[in-house]
Structures are given as structure tokens and as C-alpha cells.
Amino acid sequence: MSRIKPVLLVAGLVVLWELFSRQESFPRYVLPPPTVIGSFAAAHWRIIFAHALVTLREALMGFGLSALVGVCLGILIVRFRLLEETLLPLLITSQVIPTIAIAPLLVIWLGFGSAPKIAVAFLVSFFPIVVNTVVGLRAVDEDLLHLVRGLSATRWQELRKVRFPNALPYIFAGLRVAITLALIGSVVGEFVSADQGLGFLILTGAGRLETEQIFVSIAILGFAGVLMFHGVRWLERVLLPWLTEEQRG
Numbered sequence: 001m002s003r004i005k006p007v008l009l010v011a012g013l014v015v016l017w018e019l020f021s022r023q024e025s026f027p028r029y030v031l032p033p034p035t036v037i038g039s040f041a042a043a044h045w046r047i048i049f050a051h052a053l054v055t056l057r058e059a060l061m062g063f064g065l066s067a068l069v070g071v072c073l074g075i076l077i078v079r080f081r082l083l084e085e086t087l088l089p090l091l092i093t094s095q096v097i098p099t100i101a102i103a104p105l106l107v108i109w110l111g112f113g114s115a116p117k118i119a120v121a122f123l124v125s126f127f128p129i130v131v132n133t134v135v136g137l138r139a140v141d142e143d144l145l146h147l148v149r150g151l152s153a154t155r156w157q158e159l160r161k162v163r164f165p166n167a168l169p170y171i172f173a174g175l176r177v178a179i180t181l182a183l184i185g186s187v188v189g190e191f192v193s194a195d196q197g198l199g200f201l202i203l204t205g206a207g208r209l210e211t212e213q214i215f216v217s218i219a220i221l222g223f224a225g226v227l228m229f230h231g232v233r234w235l236e237r238v239l240l241p242w243l244t245e246e247q248r249g
Contacts, residue, residue, distance in 0.1 A: 062121020074133025
């Protein structure tokens, strides 16, 4: 029942939207009815689908890169105190710089292809993974660490058998945040320079006052974000079946 209530709320809002936007005095280009938006999507679904695949590919590649770099960097920060003292403050400071301000530089450095969009998706999504990895690697019972050290475990064995398994729930929490940020980052990159992708469709739709195209692109982005988020949750359930729902967060 708890899952039905949001669906009913959205359905009610869509009905009100349809009735309100059907008023003759209301400009169609400002807020087109949902039925008109649906008709537009049905008529142009092949083009929209092709652009959506471009954005999803950029987001997933940026997310995959951020997961790899973020986890490895988190391990190195915990392992080497010098990195914690020098690199971690710089990473925190970098988060106050708006990504949209960096995107033009990435276009100049990486060209006009997919590379700058992937780079933006990476930059906005890797920080939560780094932070959660560091927190998870350190959130270990001290008695357990004393036990494995008393058994002459090496640093690598301590990391592999104690710290990293303990950090997995934290890492997946960071991944759930990062997957949605990567999608946002890919669209931000497309806003700066692109000739394909959902961000490109939103910009061209705004320039032509094709509001239906904007709404369809936004709806696909929302659906894709929810799907990718739950995909990470599903992977967490498969790899960490012993965790309760409260532990997953």
C-alpha cells in the first residue's frame, strides 16, 4: 500500500495537469497537456531513444570510472596518512566549484566528443564514493583489528578480510548517490557542448519552444535515474544478502 500511494498522487497530479492545461486561455507552449506530450513521444520515439542511449552511456561510463577511482583512492587515503593530510582537503575544496564552470575547460582539453561529458559525470559522482569508502574502512571494531593483528595478519590481509568487507555497505551507499549524480553530470556536459543526448534535446527544445520535447527528455531522465538507482540497490542485495533493510539505508 505504501508503494501505491505515490503512484496515486502522481496520477492525480497528471489529471489535474491535463485539465488545467486544456484551458483555451492557457498557452500550449508554456505547459502542454500530458496527452500531447505522450503523442509527441510516440511520434518521435526512435530519435528520442537514440539520444537517451547516448546520455545513459556517458553517465554509466562516468559512474564506472568514478567507482573504480573512488574506491581505490579511498583505500589509499586510509592506508597512507600523507594522502589524507594533503589530498583529502583538496578533494573537499574542489566540491565547492560549480561543475558547470569546469565543463567548458573539459571541452577545450578533451574535444567535442563524449569524453568531456564522461569526465563531468566522473567529477560530480566520485566524491561520495571516496568519502563513504574512507568512512567504511575506518568504521571497524577495534577489538577485531587487535585480534587479526595478534594473529600476525599483514596490512593487505587486514584490508582484504576485515576492513573492505566492513566498508561494502558504506561503499554501496556512496554508489547509490553517485549513480544519480553521474546522470546529472552527463546532462550538464551536454548543455555546454553536444550535438546528441537528452541535454541536447532539452536545449534545442527550449530554443524552438518545443516544450513537449523538453518534458519528454526530463521524464526519461527521471525514469532512468530511478532505474539506475534501483539497479545499484539490486546489485547490493545480490552481493550483500546478509544485510537488513535498515542496514542498507
